[in-house]
Amino acid sequence: MYILLLSEYLKKSEENKDKNDKERLESYYKRNYKDYFDLMEGTLRAKNDEQLSDTEKGILDWLQRNK
Numbered sequence: 340m341y342i343l344l345l346s347e348y349l350k351k352s353e354e355n356k357d358k359n360d361k362e363r364l365e366s367y368y369k370r371n372y373k374d375y376f377d378l379m380e381g382t383l384r385a386k387n388d389e390q391l392s393d394t395e396k397g398i399l400d401w402l403q404r405n406k
Contacts, residue, residue, distance in 0.1 A: 369405060376402050
């Protein structure tokens with residue numbers, strides 16, 4: 340009985356692994372990088388789209404989603 344229950348929990352965990360990993364990573368970024376990204380925002384907003392690197396565009400997108 341316990342083995343069946345554990346195997347169900349394991350199956351459910353494996354099904355949600357990608358979603359849980361993404362949520363964990365986003366939580367980490369919010370806790371550890373939000374202040375840094377907010378500080379960079381002013382400098383990045385002063386540039387036009389042609390001057391922005393892909394990474395800088397990603398930072399601006401992240402800030403937009405997490406305000």
